[in-house]
Amino acid sequence: MNAVDFRNVSFRYAGSEKEALANINLKIEEGESVLITGPSGCGKSTIAKIIMGLIPHSYTGEFSGEAYVFGMNILENPVSNIATKCGIVFQNPENQLFTFSVEDDVAFGPENLALPPEEIRKRVDESLKLVGIEHLRYSSPNNLSGGEQQKAAIASILSMYPSLIVFDEPTSMLDPSSSINLIQSIFRLKEELEKKGGRLTLIIIEHRIGLLLDHVSRIIVISDGRIVLDGEPLSVLYESFKKKIPINIPPILQIYFRIKDRCGLEKPPKNLKELFSYLREASSEKHG
Ligand SMILES: Nc1ncnc2c1ncn2[C@@H]1O[C@H](COP(=O)(O)OP(=O)(O)OP(=O)(O)O)[C@@H](O)[C@H]1O
Ligand SMILES: [Mg+2]
Structure with missing residues (x-):
């Protein structure tokens, strides 16, 4: 099954003259690990917002084409439906943590699904353990380091048992060693979930390509609202190099x-x- 299926998707933000995305055709299969990269302002976050259904439901503008996430047409499904399958981690985790304790943040999603208390407790325990922050359970998100906040944000998504996680520049607030550490934990997590028989699709938007090179099986390069390259990492980077596309090789x-x-x-x-x-x-x- 396709985790993501965009067919001729274009989007123009209200008030903007230019399309942020133009005629995007993109299929990502369940279980894939994909890096999306490209110059600033090329449309990467816009793709993430469409996958989550935030575009067109929470942003005004002109959307055309069709976008499906695990078979759900984003036009016909509210963001809350899509959120049962997909989670997003933004570059600034502070915006994603809003209660008084890490535990409450991680429990928030499952509570909204009105799951039984023992199921919620189980999911919170598991999610904290998977990202290795059980010891921060009762801490206030405000008192955590950037890396710890990022992990708490990931745990709060894991507790929803997502099939797809989109990371939008997850390391931009982190120092080099915390960045490496975060990326390693993301892929360890995927392995752990898959050992238990689950499947996780990962879409990571990153400027720092070097961090992801050993982990992803596909790189998509966006430039000026279009997909300009899509394929096996090394050949995509070689093409980018030859065509002088300004990405961080x-x-x-x-x-x-x-x-x-x-x-x-x-x-x-x-x-x-x-x-x-x-x-x-x-x-x-x-x-x-
Ligand atoms: N809310 C908005 N209203 C109007 N224009 C927007 C809005 N958000 C983004 N844009 C414009 O849409 C284009 C694509 O933006 P997007 O945020 O998707 O780029 P990006 O590739 O994620 O960039 P960056 O690497 O800087 O995060 C840019 O020209 C941007 O200025
Ligand atoms: Mg962005």
């Missing part, structure tokens, strides 16, 4: 792309050490 890959044909390299270097040995070989061939 990790420096080590930029060097690799520059020398790969000349040096007959089939695989990118895994680390700097390997890159240096490639370069050494290349220069000794040139001089020798």
Whole structure:
């Protein structure tokens, strides 16, 4: 089943002359892990808002085309229906935490579904454990670090047992080591859920491509409201490099792309050490 299915989707925000998205065709299968990247203002968050049904239900503008999320037509389903299947984590987790304790925030969604108290307790316990913040259960969200708040926001989505989570620049408020830590926990989480027989689709919007490269199986590049590249990570990045699309290709890959044909390299270097040995070989061939 397709988790996401956009057919010729276009959207123009009210008051704006230009379409934020133009003719997007996009299918994401259940269970996929996809990175969406592209220059600032290209339309990434707009895609996230459509997946959640926030566009067109909470934003005014001109929507055309068809968008389905797990078979639900977003035009025919209120945001609350879509929220039973999909959760979104924004770049600023503070906006997503609004009660006095982490526990209450995590319980909020299931309480709105009017689930029995013991089911709610079970989901809260599980969700806190999955993101590793059981010890923060009774803490006030205001007293947490950025990384901890981000994890609390994720737990509050997990308690809804989502089939799809969209992360919209989840690391933009975090330092480099917390960013790596967060991304690792997101993918560990997917593994854990899948061990239990669940399926989780992940859509991650990120500028910092290097953080995700080892984790995703597909990269989609958006530019000016359109999908310009979509496919296997390394070939998408190579195409972006050749076409000079302004995205953050990790420096080590930029060097690799520059020398790969000349040096007959089939695989990118895994680390700097390997890159240096490639370069050494290349220069000794040139001089020798
Ligand atoms: N509420 C709004 N009203 C009017 N125009 C908007 C609104 N939100 C976004 N836009 C415009 O729509 C376009 C796409 O915005 P969007 O937020 O989807 O970009 P983005 O790729 O997420 O950018 P960033 O990387 O900076 O987060 C931009 O030109 C933006 O200015
Ligand atoms: Mg955005």
